Amino acid sequence: MKRSIAFLSLALVAGCARAPEKLESPRLVIHASIRDNSVHFTMNLVGGLRNENSDRAFLDYSADAVFSEKGKRLPDSAFNPVRISAPAIFPFETVPVSVIASGGEKDVRPLLDMLEIDYDEVVKSGVTEEIYVPDENIELERVGFRRESIHSILKGKAHEKN
């Protein structure tokens, strides 16, 4: 009984101001280039961070975007995890975020395997198409932010102006 009450209270408190917990419409492009006789890869991951609260803003938001397959995290590399950040996410806003990471063959292989993309094809063409990453293959970890009432932000700004 006590446990259910504690869980319910926690759910209520957490539900009051939920921070963005996932990357909206995550997609990426991988470029391949030859540098010093070896293939070099650059990944550009883009997506959105949505704040569904009506009166809470999230400031200095940052999180690790972690790739995983069948619930198992891909090995750590230059592409996994990557840190995303947004200076401010206001109520009802979806802030676009973009992160660029670079690495070699060893780094990119697990990612290409997860997305079922042929490695040789990427090297040959030099760039992939824009690939949508399924929600089950990407999650946010080590989320950090400051939560502030939008009313106090606006009020502070109005007084500053006056």
Add this chain to the structure above:
Amino acid sequence: MKKIDDSRLYLWFTAITFLIALVCGVIASYSMMRVEPRVEAMLAAGEGAASSYGEAYLMLRDPQVFARYENFDAAAQPIKFILRDFDRRVSSGEGLSAADRPYLDILLERRRLGSALTRNTSVFFALLSLLGLGMFVYERRSLNRA
């Protein structure tokens, strides 16, 4: 046959519904008699008075408890676009202009709807409370007669 005394039940029912009616009444009155006239005055002052639109938006940004912005139905989704745009502009110090007046009127209208809903809820619970009081008096009388 002994008659069961329900008067205590009616008394509690009356007290609780009266309390809800009172709380809703106070909330509705505060919004209708204090907040809304002030916002109207600020909007009427227009651009001439420095930052009156900004001040009006600040007041409207703190929503009426029965008309919280996340509770709006699909038809009111555009409200979220207004808030998103105005929040960014006010926080960046850009301020609001006469062109924004229609949007502020929409927010004020939403607040009025929330106040009306709170007032109607208060009246509903006051009627329930009256009904409970009537039942209480009737129960006491019938017990005294028995």
